[in-house]
Amino acid sequence: MMVVQMEKPKLLIDGKRVDGRALDELRPLKIQAGVLNKADGSAYVEWGNNRILAAVYGPRECVPRHDANPYRAVIHCRYLMAPFSTLDEHGRSGPNRRSIEISKVIKEVFENVVFAERFPKTAIDIFIEVLQADGGTRCAGITAAAVALADAGIPMKDLPCAVAVGKIENQVALDFGKLEDNYGDGDMPIAVAPRNNEILLLQMDGMFTKDELRKAVELALTAIPKINALQVDALKKHYAMKKEIEG
Amino acid sequence: MLKRKLSNKGEQMARVVVPGELLADSPRKTNFTYVENEKTYSSILGLFDEVGFRLIPLEGVYVPSLYDIVVGVVEEVKFAGYTVDINSPYQGFLPAKDSRYEYELGDVISAKVKQVDEVKNIILENARKLREGEIVEISPAKVPRVIGKKNSMLNLLRTATGSEIIVGNNGRIWIKGGNSALAARAILKIEKEAHTTGLTERIETLLREEGK
Numbered sequence: 001m002m003v004v005q006m007e008k009p010k011l012l013i014d015g016k017r018v019d020g021r022a023l024d025e026l027r028p029l030k031i032q033a034g035v036l037n038k039a040d041g042s043a044y045v046e047w048g049n050n051r052i053l054a055a056v057y058g059p060r061e062c063v064p065r066h067d068a069n070p071y072r073a074v075i076h077c078r079y080l081m082a083p084f085s086t087l088d089e090h091g092r093s094g095p096n097r098r099s100i101e102i103s104k105v106i107k108e109v110f111e112n113v114v115f116a117e118r119f120p121k122t123a124i125d126i127f128i129e130v131l132q133a134d135g136g137t138r139c140a141g142i143t144a145a146a147v148a149l150a151d152a153g154i155p156m157k158d159l160p161c162a163v164a165v166g167k168i169e170n171q172v173a174l175d176f177g178k179l180e181d182n183y184g185d186g187d188m189p190i191a192v193a194p195r196n197n198e199i200l201l202l203q204m205d206g207m208f209t210k211d212e213l214r215k216a217v218e219l220a221l222t223a224i225p226k227i228n229a230l231q232v233d234a235l236k237k238h239y240a241m242k243k244e245i246e247g
Numbered sequence: 248m249l250k251r252k253l254s255n256k257g258e259q260m261a262r263v264v265v266p267g268e269l270l271a272d273s274p275r276k277t278n279f280t281y282v283e284n285e286k287t288y289s290s291i292l293g294l295f296d297e298v299g300f301r302l303i304p305l306e307g308v309y310v311p312s313l314y315d316i317v318v319g320v321v322e323e324v325k326f327a328g329y330t331v332d333i334n335s336p337y338q339g340f341l342p343a344k345d346s347r348y349e350y351e352l353g354d355v356i357s358a359k360v361k362q363v364d365e366v367k368n369i370i371l372e373n374a375r376k377l378r379e380g381e382i383v384e385i386s387p388a389k390v391p392r393v394i395g396k397k398n399s400m401l402n403l404l405r406t407a408t409g410s411e412i413i414v415g416n417n418g419r420i421w422i423k424g425g426n427s428a429l430a431a432r433a434i435l436k437i438e439k440e441a442h443t444t445g446l447t448e449r450i451e452t453l454l455r456e457e458g459k
Contacts, residue, residue, distance in 0.1 A: 001447030059308055059336045070366045113266075115290055119310065120366050122336040150266050153306025155279065155290040155386060178421075195267045195288065197391065232265050235292060239263050239305065239442065 008183045011168040018180065019048075026163070026223055031143070031234040035152045039127075041152025042209040043234065045144040048132035048177060054144035056152040067123070072116040074123050077107035079141055102138045103128075109142055109162075109191045109200045114219035115155040124154060135178035136164040140203070142191050147231050151238070160200055161227040162191035165214045165216040167206065172216045174223055188213075190220040194228040197221055251430055257448065259440075260261050261294040264302070270295060277302055278315055308333040313368050315360040318382065318415035319371075321350045331356065331371060333384060334384070334417040348376060357413050357421065377413070380423030383431045387418035389441040393434055400429040400437065400447065407416040407454035411456035 011018055021027070027048030036042035039055035046052075059130035062068035064131065079102045083093045095103075106128065110169075124147070128141040139162035146159045166176040173180070176187045185205020192199055208216065264270065268279060271287040279291045281303045281394035293304045303304065311317065311333065319339055329350055331339040341350075341358060350356065355377045362370035367388055376408050384395070393414055394401050405412055409425030433450055 039310070061336055061338075119336060150292045151306065153291060153304055153308070156285075157268040157281065157288070157290065159265060176281070195269075196283075232268075236263050237267050 004169060005093045008170060009179065011180055017168070017173065019177060021175075022218070023157045023171060026175045027177065028100065029227065029230055031147055031230050033147050033234040039148070040151075041148040041150065041154070043144045043147035043151060045140050045147075047136065047140040047143070050124060050130070050137055050140045051132035052137065052140045053129045053131060053146050054148040055127045055129075056125065056139065056145070056148040056154065057127075058124040058152070059154070060125070062121060062123035066169070068121045070120055072166055073114070073119040073121075074109050075110050075116065075126065076116060077110070077126040077136065077145075079103045079106055079128040079130070079139070082132055085130045085133040089180065102141075102156070105201055106138065106142055106145065108170070109160055110145065110149065110156075111200075113116050113160055114149070116156060118188040124149075126178060133178070135176050135181040138162070138165050138188050139191070143227060143231065145235055150235055152245060158193040158195045158198075159228060159231050160191050160193055161224055161231060162189060162201065163220050163223045163227060164189040165220045167208065167212060167216070168208035170218050172212060174219050183239070185219075186215055188220075190217065192221065192224045194224050249289045261296045261303070263292070263296040263305070263346040264288055264289040265292055265440075268304070271300075279304055286392050293443060302389045303391075303442075306386065307388045309333070311335060311337060311339070311360050311363055311417070313363055314362055315370070315412070317360060317417045318355065318357050318377070318413060318419035318421050319417070321352055321354045321356065324350065324352055324357075331358070331361065333369070334387070334419055335369075337369050339369040339371045341374050346374050347376070350376065352356070353407050355421070357415065359379060377421050378452070380411070380421050381427060381431065383420045383422065385418050385420065385434065385438040387416065389438045390416055390418055392441040392446065393420065393437050395447070396443060400450065403447070403451065404433055407458050408433075426458060430453065432457075439458075 030046040032044045035044045041056040043054045059073050126145050130137045142162040164176045167185040188204045189202035252401040275287045281290050290322045291304050293302045317333045319333040322331050323330040324333045328342040333339045356374045358371040358374040361372035408430040410427050410430045411423045413421040437456050
């Protein structure tokens with residue numbers, strides 16, 4: 001993320017964070033399933049000031065053909081930030097070094113939960129578009145893509161969800177926003193399978209002691225059931241809504 | 248929302264389940280589930296019928312299985328046979344030696360799946376060229392509702408509209424003659440309301456009222 005030359009703001013005042021949250025508080029999160037007509041599955045997530053759209057196609061014929069695997073479906077993922085998603089930079093759209101890396105780690109999250117061996121020779125395409133970014137977009141992207149995959153009817157072991165934890169003033173804090181991301185002492189996006197708390201992604205930026213790391217993971221795990229409940233809700237609501245229309 | 252009474256034809260109340268949702272504390276074998284640590288979980292977004300312990304998917308692509316009937320379009324004519332688009336991630340292949348008729352690019356055919364191997368090479372047989380008529384495309388996950396128990400829904404559609412109907416398991420439905428517009432409308436209604444109870448009665452009413 002682009003660091004603007006600016007004096008470091010005070011991130012923790014009387015136990016409250018810059019946006020008034022407590023250390024273990026999530027930003028408001030809203031998830032909606034099935035928002036696009038043409039995609040096989042889709043989801044829209046509003047997480048704090050993040051606005052993220054995820055679409056899933058497939059399993060479908062793998063293009064290019066030589067990428068196909070005769071034993072399983074390959075998963076393609078494209079995470080991209082819109083040119084207008086942040087205040088500064090991102091003047092040009094298209095993949096860059098950062099988004100290619102994030103696409104890769106998100107792909108690996110889903111390779112661990114999708115029953116890909118049921119669809120040999122095919123590809124499952126995941127598109128994650130960040131329309132507005134405010135820190136923790138890869139986590140919001142994973143959360144949205146999981147709902148989109150389920151909406152596409154793709155068999156999975158679980159609905160992965162993700163949250164970022166970090167360190168400000170030597171204390172671990174949940175769900176980092178952009179300001180905390182830029183000026184905090186370190187952040188750590190974590191993706192988890194909520195069914196058994198299996199960790200699917202753990203990246204770390206900054207310095208954490210062993211103890212802090214343990215605390216940070218524990219803090220992330222406390223938020224996972226809440227995020228998962230909203231994902232499940234979004235999917236169930238989508239089908240309940242369909243019922244109402246005909247009723 | 249669910250004021251409708253349960254239909255007496257064994258359509259139990261089913262609930263929507265999501266991937267990773269616990270279905271039973273014991274290992275049970277049903278389609279679209281998996282067992283981990285002696286517990287059964289759902290692997291898809293589906294409707295779960297607790298009484299019959301059945302899980303029916305709500306979405307999903309068509310993956311061919313043996314003896315399925317498919318409605319396809321000839322995509323390529325080769326010396327050995329025809330590749331057929333069957334609305335699936337996999338293409339079907341109709342060997343020329345098994346077909347009495349020579350097909351052309353773009354011909355619409357119905358065929359039976361003769362062979363599926365582990366890498367999903369699909370061999371078709373019993374092809375029949377479908378002339379005239381129209382095709383309605385629905386989600387393959389909803390095809391069982393269009394057919395109904397022991398063809399009940401399909402027979403209802405056929406007698407009420409007088410149309411010739413071929414339902415492909417791949418979600419393509421070919422309709423010819425009779426009141427084909429009404430048949431198409433009924434099929435789309437079935438698709439939209441496939442996961443609700445009392446569907447047969449509502450389709451009966453639709454066909455009766457509009458079929459005059």
